[in-house]
Amino acid sequence: MAGGGRFGGQVLWTRVEGDRAALRRLADSVRAAARRCGLPTDARPYRPHLTLARAGRPAPDLAPLAEALNDFAGRAWSAPDLLLVHSVLGAGPGGTARHETVASWPLTG
Secondary structure, eight states: OEEEEEETTTEEEEEOOSOHHHHHHHHHHHHHHHHHTTOOOOOSOOOOEEEEEEOOSSOOOOHHHHHHTTTOBOOOOOOOEEEEEEEETTOSGGGOOEEEEEEEEEOOO
16 A cells, blocks of 8 residues: 545545556456446446545545655555455444445455
8 A cells, every 4th residue: 555645525545556457457357247247337447545534524625634645655465355345334333334245255366
């Protein structure tokens, strides 16, 4: 993970570094599988990132926080599995999202 930014005024993120080509191939495969199953897919370009925060409405100004991430550089790590997660907005403690793992698949090098 390195750097960061925001999507609009509500999402703060950090960029995924490393083998982005392999990650893009994985994302393309998942998108193709979803289409074959008749599921809708997002037409936006894939941007490997980790969402750090999602602001409610009215959203605070995330620009200073995004700017503070400019020099961020995390440690290298590997993900052993791909998880399919269902997020139920508002169903968690205090109205937060509840995330439920639907399925998982091991990632092999």
